[in-house]
Amino acid sequence: MPINSRLNESGLDQKDAQSIYRYMLLARSISEKSWLLTRQGRVLFSMPCDGQEAADVASAYALDTVTDFIVPYARSLGAMLVKGMTTQEVMLNMFGKAADPNSGGRQMPMHWGHKQLGIISMGSSVGTTIPRASGVALASKLRGQNAVTMVYFGEGSASEGDFHEGLGFAGVHRLPVVFFCNNNGWATSVPVSLQNAEPQVAKRAQGYGFPGVTVDGSDPLAIYQAVKAAVHRARSGGGPTLVEANTIRMMPHSSSDDHLRYRTQEDLENERKLDPIPLFRDFLITTGILDETSDQELQEFVDLEVEEAIELADAAPSAAAETAFNGVYAP
Amino acid sequence: MPINSRLNESGLDQKDAQSIYRYMLLARSISEKSWLLTRQGRVLFSMPCDGQEAADVASAYALDTVTDFIVPYARSLGAMLVKGMTTQEVMLNMFGKAADPNSGGRQMPMHWGHKQLGIISMGSSVGTTIPRASGVALASKLRGQNAVTMVYFGEGSASEGDFHEGLGFAGVHRLPVVFFCNNNGWATSVPVSLQNAEPQVAKRAQGYGFPGVTVDGSDPLAIYQAVKAAVHRARSGGGPTLVEANTIRMMPHSSSDDHLRYRTQEDLENERKLDPIPLFRDFLITTGILDETSDQELQEFVDLEVEEAIELADAAPSAAAETAFNGVYAP
Amino acid sequence: MSEKRFIDAIRDGLREEMAADAAVFLIGQDIGVNGGVFRVTDGLLEKFEAGRIIDSPLAESGMVGVAIGAAMNGMRPVVEIQFADFIFPAFNQVVSEAARMYYRTNGDFTVPMVIRAPYGGGARGGLYHSQSVEAYFAHVPGLKVVVPSNPHDAKGLLKSAIRDDNPVLFFEHKLAYNTVRGEISDGDYTVPIGEAVVSREGQHISLISYGLSVHHCLEAAETLSAEGISCEVVDLRTVRPLDTVTILESVKKTGRVCIVHEDNLTGGVGAEVAAIIAKDGFEFLDAPVQRVAAPDVPSFPYNPGLEDVLLPGPTDIVRAAKELAAY
Amino acid sequence: MSEKRFIDAIRDGLREEMAADAAVFLIGQDIGVNGGVFRVTDGLLEKFEAGRIIDSPLAESGMVGVAIGAAMNGMRPVVEIQFADFIFPAFNQVVSEAARMYYRTNGDFTVPMVIRAPYGGGARGGLYHSQSVEAYFAHVPGLKVVVPSNPHDAKGLLKSAIRDDNPVLFFEHKLAYNTVRGEISDGDYTVPIGEAVVSREGQHISLISYGLSVHHCLEAAETLSAEGISCEVVDLRTVRPLDTVTILESVKKTGRVCIVHEDNLTGGVGAEVAAIIAKDGFEFLDAPVQRVAAPDVPSFPYNPGLEDVLLPGPTDIVRAAKELAAY
Numbered sequence A, B: 001m002p003i004n005s006r007l008n009e010s011g012l013d014q015k016d017a018q019s020i021y022r023y024m025l026l027a028r029s030i031s032e033k034s035w036l037l038t039r040q041g042r043v044l045f046s047m048p049c050d051g052q053e054a055a056d057v058a059s060a061y062a063l064d065t066v067t068d069f070i071v072p073y074a075r076s077l078g079a080m081l082v083k084g085m086t087t088q089e090v091m092l093n094m095f096g097k098a099a100d101p102n103s104g105g106r107q108m109p110m111h112w113g114h115k116q117l118g119i120i121s122m123g124s125s126v127g128t129t130i131p132r133a134s135g136v137a138l139a140s141k142l143r144g145q146n147a148v149t150m151v152y153f154g155e156g157s158a159s160e161g162d163f164h165e166g167l168g169f170a171g172v173h174r175l176p177v178v179f180f181c182n183n184n185g186w187a188t189s190v191p192v193s194l195q196n197a198e199p200q201v202a203k204r205a206q207g208y209g210f211p212g213v214t215v216d217g218s219d220p221l222a223i224y225q226a227v228k229a230a231v232h233r234a235r236s237g238g239g240p241t242l243v244e245a246n247t248i249r250m251m252p253h254s255s256s257d258d259h260l261r262y263r264t265q266e267d268l269e270n271e272r273k274l275d276p277i278p279l280f281r282d283f284l285i286t287t288g289i290l291d292e293t294s295d296q297e298l299q300e301f302v303d304l305e306v307e308e309a310i311e312l313a314d315a316a317p318s319a320a321a322e323t324a325f326n327g328v329y330a331p
Numbered sequence C, D: 001m002s003e004k005r006f007i008d009a010i011r012d013g014l015r016e017e018m019a020a021d022a023a024v025f026l027i028g029q030d031i032g033v034n035g036g037v038f039r040v041t042d043g044l045l046e047k048f049e050a051g052r053i054i055d056s057p058l059a060e061s062g063m064v065g066v067a068i069g070a071a072m073n074g075m076r077p078v079v080e081i082q083f084a085d086f087i088f089p090a091f092n093q094v095v096s097e098a099a100r101m102y103y104r105t106n107g108d109f110t111v112p113m114v115i116r117a118p119y120g121g122g123a124r125g126g127l128y129h130s131q132s133v134e135a136y137f138a139h140v141p142g143l144k145v146v147v148p149s150n151p152h153d154a155k156g157l158l159k160s161a162i163r164d165d166n167p168v169l170f171f172e173h174k175l176a177y178n179t180v181r182g183e184i185s186d187g188d189y190t191v192p193i194g195e196a197v198v199s200r201e202g203q204h205i206s207l208i209s210y211g212l213s214v215h216h217c218l219e220a221a222e223t224l225s226a227e228g229i230s231c232e233v234v235d236l237r238t239v240r241p242l243d244t245v246t247i248l249e250s251v252k253k254t255g256r257v258c259i260v261h262e263d264n265l266t267g268g269v270g271a272e273v274a275a276i277i278a279k280d281g282f283e284f285l286d287a288p289v290q291r292v293a294a295p296d297v298p299s300f301p302y303n304p305g306l307e308d309v310l311l312p313g314p315t316d317i318v319r320a321a322k323e324l325a326a327y
């Protein structure tokens, strides 16, 4: 297919493509710099999203970012940015400061949640988010609101019983929810071959009576298209869809992990060829949507934004220690 | 297909067919009489298996009844009989007496378990048995024993997260286990349409990387054949199979239930046409494997066996009250 | 005032709150057409629009997870767990998610959800239809745990629970449904969560309890009064948060305490009550703190003889109280 | 005798038991090639045949269910839960199934399974990588619950746990792994489950604790001794069953008690210990029973300032002990 018609076919215009690219760069920049901050001991924990920016950004881009809901997981940084979380807010979260809108420093970094932005809070216990997403969607449906809920999770987490129970319920009630699985082939050090005998999570959807699709996680246009269709289906009463993006994990599982204990350099280098950022950049340049200079500028602009946010967040106050006792119960 | 070749094709001989029929009659007789006992207040609880005798008996018949394992559920009476539990033992269980080998009266009736017979104990919490079955099979595999484990459950229980986790694990390790789902269309009063958008549980198997098959739960030959193939696959290292039998539930969920609150007489009468016992009797008579007289005799014999077991069990002692304090910990 | 059965009080509470607030909906197994296995929701399905009463698949964790999600999106779900024993598959959703949502989001999200479940033995339900599970949840910051003993409190506390912005566990003794009756206020009233009540005044011994066991305490108190031993019965009503003021006031008055529950002894709610008294009521104590509870056996066996010997009842309370009186 | 780190003692215990008994196998997340996120199983994969160390899918309930099934078919599985906080999805399998298998089958089946899990705060793990969860399980008849404080006990108790025919929960404080060192016996030895030990003799006050908190007690005892207050430190080692004899002997000697743990106060193990003392140690008591524990907040927040203010430590123990001494 000629490259330009790929864009047309995806339903995105040039501005959208630029915007997606910018969010991808921003997510990468935050992820990389957060990693460095953990190496410097200035931030204590990070879960890099490097390699899955296309999946996160393009999928979230298919939502109505004001009225729809996202139930994220720790690597959903790209989606958080699209949904409206500012770089400054993300960095307040990384530093665990009082003004962090996600938890005021109570949760570990990258444990997202922001009521006003329609981001449903996540804890660390993976899988629990999935029936919760069905519940968020049920509430919208019961009230006759046509908001769509999208929940993100990794293929490893899809082994939890809550995955099964969340999808089963959504199927029965044809809920307006999109289940988005980032299949990066790893649950920390456990390869997908030890997680499930069927490596593609999307194959499970038919067991719940709704469609499942697998897309190339390095191709933002394919992701956008698949999710757009799923969101449309959900919004128009057609029920849930399970969308799976085959992504890559370029970095260790987290700042506490050393992936060379269980992966080879060769494997990592091979995977790097699927890095969605240079791939999308090439596409944008080839199609004339971007030129080298504006790309350069954009990158500098993004890096600057992140650097500034880091300095402000680092200088921001932590919550007063005594506040740790407060807020166990709502009044 | 000519009727006789159906038997040949199933791999069963005439004696097997007679034996299966006898077990089906015995299960029905026990189930019916247990129901009556609850109506008389002599027994406090029962979960009738009426309608699924073909599924339970013919499936268990495909196992090596000495070395293989069964992980049952409350309606698996037919399988228990095939596996070697005597009518007397079943009745001791129904009456909750000290000599009940399943639990000595500690568990409710029809909560099976018998170590020497290779019947892995079940509690009431449905679904928990499923990963347990994978564990039993794992142990056999780790020790290089070629025993097969078969676990029974209802389609309603297949909504529990433990179903997902048990099948997932078995798939990864290609365990010698057969997952046998009795799909009777009801979880107590909840119809399958409110349990899962895909009514056939077998469709879920492909998501775990192994085959799933659905068979007519009123046809013992079809059931035997499907399970035999699954057992063979398991024993020869081919891994798990999910076998689903579409069965009927002729009676209320349990002696505490009133199914006319949620089912119509008409629905019940229609379903009765699928009662496996008259269907199989007709087949046996048509093929000359059984005649009316021997059928009559057999039924009387079976009824007598059950009556005798009831009287003995009723007269048998309960465990001494003080023993209730004992056996919380193994020494 | 009118006399009601325990079960009717709860059904009335559900119906009135559903009628008053469109955000309230029910989810549970067999609660629709079938009206629940104990018939608590009998007749409600016809009274409300579609979607207000949801028959759940057999998936407790999913059901609670769905309820939490709905609660975070503006609803006030009331979950029925068919038997308290079957709440364990949902333990993670309750303890890791619902309980700490408010805290972990620094007050951004609330989870106004009620989980109702029948608990307790004596119904020949065996090891998995007889348990008391309140102690597990009474340990969890962020949860409220209510165990009413009578129809008036049951209805009033249920309404408070549904209107509360925190997750509330609400345990109903299955024997109480049809056997416990009592006068109930007319109209819309609530009973506050976290307040104990003195069900019977007394001078010599405080019997502190909750749920069905309160009736065993009242019966024992009656028996003991004939022997000149005057018992005060404190009905905790809520086991988290505990009403320490009412507990300590009673101990101050009597100096002798027996805590009573049907749950196993070790690590039960009685342990915490005893610990509070051993600290803040120490000066008032004239005798060791007694506990009457089920022995440390995994719930109650099915066989009636085996069950009855384990069920704590009035006789056990009388025995413990006499020991206290003789001390 | 040789000095070992806590983590090495546990690894040695695992390796020796695996070598001694082919029925022992390990299952957990990331425990194979990766050696576990805390590296407890580091290096074991190469030492044993295929299948003896299984990297589990991310499915705690399934993992424990599989282990129970294997245990019922002749194996002795040792499950690693990556963080104690993540045992809750498996709660039903542990509490409803493993704990009561022996009882419900009237002694027919045993479940010789060990579940190991790192617990505790102070590692900046936030609300879900910091919890103490022993109280939930200490309430369950049929389970044994072990929380060792030092390398010697950790290895000896782990061996006892693996050889025990009952399900045993084994909690290891994550800060202990690399920081707690100690002398360890040579060769194959066991430490019995259910026996407490007096870690430090004293006259005035009994500090009763377990796990990492024992070290806080020892530190506090040292500080207090300089001020003339002599503390006895009782290390429970096992929180179910509790060694009531050792507890009561110490109370008899000192008459003043402070129970210390890192878990939340309400309904923690300290409540049961206090209740036992308030009953059977009542005559020995010269002062109210104190407890030092984390406040009733859902675990420890991530931000170091917020975490540190909640973590109970030596200063809190010193304060409580002084109150007791002054009483």
Ligand SMILES: Cc1ncc(C[n+]2csc(CCOP(=O)(O)OP(=O)(O)O)c2C)c(N)n1
Pocket: A075, A124, A125, A126, A153, A154, A155, A156, A157, A158, A182, A184, A185, A186, A187, A188, A249, A253, D029, D058, D060, D082, D086, D089
């Ligand atoms: C219930 C639970 N068990 C274990 C963990 C520890 N843990 C955190 S992330 C993770 C792996 C997740 O893998 P996957 O879902 O594939 O997401 P990915 O990290 O690959 O993006 C594990 C084991 C957890 N957070 N929650």
Ligand SMILES: Cc1ncc(C[n+]2csc(CCOP(=O)(O)OP(=O)(O)O)c2C)c(N)n1
Pocket: B075, B124, B125, B126, B153, B154, B155, B156, B157, B158, B182, B184, B186, B187, B188, B249, B253, C029, C058, C060, C082, C086, C089
């Ligand atoms: C965890 C759990 N939740 C609820 C129940 C109550 N219960 C017992 S059987 C049953 C329905 C089972 O349906 P299905 O699995 O289809 O088996 P069937 O009874 O139809 O044979 C329910 C809800 C239970 N035993 N365990």
Ligand SMILES: [Mg+2]
Pocket: A154, A155, A156, A182, A183, A184, A185, A186, A187, A188
């Ligand atoms: Mg992954």
Ligand SMILES: [Mg+2]
Pocket: B154, B155, B156, B182, B183, B184, B185, B186, B187, B188
């Ligand atoms: Mg069914």
